Amino acid sequence: MAETSTSAVPSGTAQKTSDTPLGRDDLARLVARDIAPGSFVNLGIGQPTLVSNYLTEEQNITLHTENGMLGMGPEAKGDEIDPDLINAGKIPVTELPGASYFHHADSFAMMRGGHLDVCVLGAFQVSAKGDLANWHTGAPDAIPAVGGAMDLATGAKDVYVMMTLLSKDGKSKLVPQCTYPVTGVGCVTRVYTDKAVFLITDDGVRVRETFGVTFEELAELMDVPLR
Amino acid sequence: MLEFKDTVAEAVADVQDGSTVMIGGFGNAGQPFELIDALLQSGARDLTVVNNNAGQADEGLALLIKEGRVRKMICSFPRQSDSWHFDAKYRAGEIELELVPQGNLAERIRAAGAGIGGFFTPTGYGTMLAEGKETRFLDGKWQVFETPIHADVALIKALKADGKGNLVYRKTARNFGPIMAAAAKQTIVQVSEVVPVGGLDPENVVTPGIYVNTIVKVG
Numbered sequence: 030m031a032e033t034s035t036s037a038v039p040s041g042t043a044q045k046t047s048d049t050p051l052g053r054d055d056l057a058r059l060v061a062r063d064i065a066p067g068s069f070v071n072l073g074i075g076q077p078t079l080v081s082n083y084l085t086e087e088q089n090i091t092l093h094t095e096n097g098m099l100g101m102g103p104e105a106k107g108d109e110i111d112p113d114l115i116n117a118g119k120i121p122v123t124e125l126p127g128a129s130y131f132h133h134a135d136s137f138a139m140m141r142g143g144h145l146d147v148c149v150l151g152a153f154q155v156s157a158k159g160d161l162a163n164w165h166t167g168a169p170d171a172i173p174a175v176g177g178a179m180d181l182a183t184g185a186k187d188v189y190v191m192m193t194l195l196s197k198d199g200k201s202k203l204v205p206q207c208t209y210p211v212t213g214v215g216c217v218t219r220v221y222t223d224k225a226v227f228l229i230t231d232d233g234v235r236v237r238e239t240f241g242v243t244f245e246e247l248a249e250l251m252d253v254p255l256r
Numbered sequence: 257m258l259e260f261k262d263t264v265a266e267a268v269a270d271v272q273d274g275s276t277v278m279i280g281g282f283g284n285a286g287q288p289f290e291l292i293d294a295l296l297q298s299g300a301r302d303l304t305v306v307n308n309n310a311g312q313a314d315e316g317l318a319l320l321i322k323e324g325r326v327r328k329m330i331c332s333f334p335r336q337s338d339s340w341h342f343d344a345k346y347r348a349g350e351i352e353l354e355l356v357p358q359g360n361l362a363e364r365i366r367a368a369g370a371g372i373g374g375f376f377t378p379t380g381y382g383t384m385l386a387e388g389k390e391t392r393f394l395d396g397k398w399q400v401f402e403t404p405i406h407a408d409v410a411l412i413k414a415l416k417a418d419g420k421g422n423l424v425y426r427k428t429a430r431n432f433g434p435i436m437a438a439a440a441k442q443t444i445v446q447v448s449e450v451v452p453v454g455g456l457d458p459e460n461v462v463t464p465g466i467y468v469n470t471i472v473k474v475g
Contacts, residue, residue: 137359
């Protein structure tokens with residue numbers, strides 16, 4: 030599943046493309062720009078759904094929502110709100126021309142069957158080998174809930190993660206090995222963070238670009254070898 | 257034999273204590289609130305309920321849980337901002353939880369209705385939710401063996417039924433309806449409208465009437 034490392038860029042020469050770390054919206058804009066035209070895309074719930082604000086008409090992207098729809102439109106407002114038309118986060122949405130509805134087994138067959146080009150998910154941790162942890166903290170008093178996270182992580186051709194690089198206590202969330210319970214093994218292909226974009230390749234973690242830090246400063250923050 | 261009932265109370269009258277009950281819906285979309293309220297009124301207890309969630313706020317499935325009628329939940333996403341009745345029962349050790357990845361939940365339900373004895377799926381491989389399950393390396397990836405989920409009863413909400421029990425749904429309220437209808441021994445459907453035989457375009461029927469036992473019009 031890992032991206033093959035075809036880039037001619039030598040190790041450790043990723044460019045700082047922004048003088049400041051990226052905010053959530055700038056990051057969403059960047060992810061949106063990177064999605065290939067004509068793709069079928071699932072944006073999970075929460076922060077990744079911001080990506081939909083920056084997809085252009087020319088890109089001709091079709092959004093999938095796990096609860097049974099292709100061709101999902103923007104969030105519904107006012108009179109558009111229909112309790113029978115919601116997204117995976119149970120937020121009322123709209124339908125675009127050309128939309129389709131289907132039952133849950135079909136919806137997850139689309140994921141598992143490899144028909145979705147990209148999904149974008151949040152994460153607690155990602156490992157250097159692309160393991161994803163985003164469903165359960167493992168705390169003894171936590172009530173677990175998994176939803177479609179494991180199906181998406183396993184099924185989409187490309188799994189992009191959007192997260193802040195550092196946790197609240199300042200530790201890198203891109204780690205040598207996940208300490209939280211995993212959602213999927215070796216499934217993440219790219220990690221978009223406020224400080225850098227990382228490509229998970231067969232040759233290790235490659236930094237595509239950095240924001241507000243140099244490659245060397247970034248490497249100082251992390252326990253994962255970077256290229 | 258397809259039956260049309262006049263009230264939701266009559267529609268759920270045969271649900272026995274200890275039954276496994278599939279309830280359609282994803283959040284509130286497609287949740288058959290009127291049938292669930294009738295099930296609550298019927299007094300049925302010791303139920304195993306299959307749903308994507310474990311109830312929202314103070315209505316529908318959440319009330320069944322609050323009133324202690326549900327012994328076990330089989331679902332993918334119990335914890336939500338408004339799942340306080342489930343949360344309380346779970347923390348008190350008064351409800352059992354079988355947590356299933358959502359696509360596995362859907363496929364296990366589909367398998368039951370389709371007569372499949374089990375299947376291998378990559379979803380969940382290497383995670384806590386696959387612990388103790390048989391695995392095989394198939395088609396280039398590790399896969400986990402999952403078994404069907406059967407039910408005694410399914411409670412479903414559809415938009416329209418015709419006189420043959422054929423169903424159409426509305427938008428994302430369709431969700432688990434078609435697969436639950438096939439997986440249960442007795443499928444009870446609430447609809448907004450009943451049309452005569454021939455009143456639905458056969459090309460557009462989503463759930464064929466063969467899967468439906470009882471229909472009640474609500475609202």
